[in-house]
Amino acid sequence: MSRIHVLHENPAWLPPLAEAFDRNGLPWTEWFLHEGTFDLAAPPPPGVFYNRMSASSHTRDHRYSAELTAAVLAWLTRWGRRVVNGPGALDLEISKVRQYAALEQHGVATPRTVLVAGRGTIAAAAERYYPGQPVIMKPNRGGKGLGVQLFASSDSLAAFVESDAWQAPVDGLTLLQEYVRAPRPVITRAEFVGGRFLYAVEVDTSGGFELCPADVCAIGDANCPVGEAPRDKFTIVEGIPDPLRMRLERFLAVTGIDVAGIEFISDAAGRTLVYDVNTNTNYNPDAEHRAGLAGTDRSGPGAIAAFLKRNLARVAGESLPPGA
């Protein structure tokens, strides 16, 4: 029987999707890609495959899940299976440098970024490219904001890199990036499903850089000053400017990405810079509830279920004999 196969490595992120699939009566199963055996000569089961491999998989003790997923996707595509967020999506998920190259190629501006390999060369690169300026240091393979740090100057960055607190990025690649100063402490994350804009959510960054929207990632109100009402961290907003939306949709079409959350910041000078493409995107249930989207096809999980349902119907139609 044709079904939806969800490829992932974090069970904690599945429940909202499971709920939407079940509400739509969709047949589905999960593939937990941490360990496994795959006979490359045998055809994969029928159905639609939805890749949700995450750039941060190595932080959950799944160091090789991304590599395993790339191999499994090659097997699936060799057998002609429909893969949602296929090899092109995984390729960008695990490399910000490749994201930025593809974005710039499609006319989408990204922050000025310097790629550095080798711990011993980072301090000198910061001094050379960001003298006397604040600088953001982040791993090339990111996720959840882990390892993203703002330094007031290249001196404080140099001291950090030489200290015991330094942790090498999993792929050995470090990015030094211009600090984009927003007039208000917010970033915008635009959600796309089936390659089309769904909604945008404004995220309050005053509590730090770890911005995972999933409920299971919530860190509570620890950052809320005593006596102040906690502000909602995620708020769904009207939309994004048409030219940006159209460029991003084109970028997604060309790179083969069906589902993504794309993050950008606008600075006081009016520049809008895209700095993160999440092909494994999670949605904030409270924000969706407040916007009246929860449980509908306009929520993130609801839109994904509807999109996969259409794909499943197409695949099932293709496997019918002609004229049936």
Ligand SMILES: Nc1ncnc2c1ncn2[C@@H]1O[C@H](COP(=O)(O)OP(=O)(O)O)[C@@H](O)[C@H]1O
């Ligand atoms: N160049 C930048 N200027 C200002 N803030 C940034 C910049 N890059 C990242 N940040 C902040 O850090 C957060 C995490 O960075 P991001 O590049 O999205 O890493 P990840 O892939 O781990 O989510 C962002 O959502 C934003 O709040």
Ligand SMILES: [Mg+2]
């Ligand atoms: Mg991010």
